Amino acid sequence: MGFRRNPAEIVDIRAQPFNAPLREPFTIASGSKSEARNVLVRIKLRSGVLGYGEGAGSAATGRADQDLDLLRARAAGEVLLGKDARSWRRLLEAIEEEVDPRWGFLRAALGMAVLDAFARQSRMPLRLLFGGAERLVRSDVTVTIVPPSKAALDARRIVAMGVKTIKIKVGTDLEDDLGRVVSVRAAAPRAKLFLDANQGYSPPQAIALVRRLRSRGIEPMVFEQPVEKDDFSGLAAVARLARIPVVADESVQTPGDVPRLARLKAAQIVNIKLMKRGLLAAYDAAICARGLGLGLMMGGMVESCLAMGCAAHFAAGLGGFQIVDLDTPLWFRTSPTEGLSLGPGGVYDLSKVTAGIGVVPRATAT
Ligand SMILES: [Mg+2]
The missing domain is CATH 3.30.390.10 (Enolase-like, N-terminal domain)
Incomplete structure (x- = not known):
């Protein structure tokens, strides 16, 4: 023996x-x-x-x-x-x-x-390890920095997928960005829109964009990282003067960044990403944000269904994420994974996962 x-x-x-x-x-x-x-x-x-x-x-x-x-x-x-x-x-x-x-x-x-x-x-499906609150998450889909005609085409494709929320990348040239958002709105009149500038604007530029959109009847639901990541007073100014909820993404790298953002009213929602500091830090940041009354968004980098699937389990397990932004698998020419994927409506349906993340790399991908 x-x-x-x-x-x-x-x-x-x-x-x-x-x-x-x-x-x-x-x-x-x-x-x-x-x-x-x-x-x-x-x-x-x-x-x-x-x-x-x-x-x-x-x-x-x-x-x-x-x-x-x-x-x-x-x-x-x-x-x-x-x-x-x-x-x-x-x-x-x-x-x-x-x-x-x-x-x-x-x-x-x-x-x-x-x-x-x-x-x-x-x-055990991984979502249970994080709390098992929900069985699925619904992602937005992004329109990147592209010309207006391409933005309209992309927006129509996104709507045809059954996706209700379109994230629009901005933060380059104010006029170009305005044109892109206007063209997405025309192509997707009923979609919820939100903006992500990836730190590209000054506070006055960010405020001007929101006001100019509003004057055309376009009301984005939130504005993600309008200004430079360390400019907490700039973030607060955008939220206050443009009267729009701000999502902090690049501004939140560690859980310790969250209380400072909350205290300065620099953001109303925090973008949680596993890639920033790893899974434990992401968990701590999410719990901290919730405890301070901030909303939660789940995001990622340019990831396949493996890492995004893990993020989907994380968000579903904890529950209560207002925004889920896990769409980059759509950019891959061919999927390097098998199993759980981004389905119709931008949904990750985790109820079909019997164990783990439910995603494996394709043999050819390695
Ligand atoms: Mg972002």
Whole structure:
């Protein structure tokens, strides 16, 4: 009689490139991306169960140094070997200690692989681990920085998908941005619209855009990151003077940023992203925001259905997210994953997931 081995022991961990061309560039005020150069982490348990995680750097910086990302992920992954995946919280804390906050997306990739493996081993959909509040989430779809004619075409496609909320990227040239929003409104008269400037405006420009839209009868529901991330008084000025709820995205990197935003009335909603500082920090930021009376948005970088699926479980599990913005799988020329995906109406239907995230990489993607 030998030892009874723990089936949830982590026995292998791998990190590899997860690259995929996009159908068209994903262009926002802070940069453009034509290929996802993400990191795929695979964790294997003693039982043979596999767990997957994906990390995506910022659209603004691109990831020219993917080799370094992989080395960092593998080095940090060493701390997980031989550990019990059932103690996942302790493992995610160990990952946070190993991986510098600058590489938050690697924390996210490693952390989600641990949780995916644990949830699969436990035959439990991941949303239950986060609280199981809801079974599905409904995402908006984005119109990026494109000319007005293309924006109208995109808006019509989005409406045809059954999606009710269109996010419009702005923050470049005020006149161009105005033209884009007007053309989306004309093409999608009943859609809810919201703006994301990715820090591209000064406060007076952001206020002017909202007022000019309003004078044309266009009322965006919220304005995400209208100004530079450290300009909390600028954010507060936009919210107050343009009378529009502000979403803080780039302004919130750590949970500690949330109380300061709330105190200064700089934002009414916080955009939670797993890639910013990893899963534990995202959880803490969400709980903190809710405790301070702020609304919640779930977002991401340019990610496939693996990382966005994990974010969907996170948002559904916690519940109460007012905005879900998990649409970047639509930009991939061919999906690098199988399983859970963004369905009609922009819905991630998690009720069909029996274990883990419910997404695996296609063999050809690796
Ligand atoms: Mg944003």
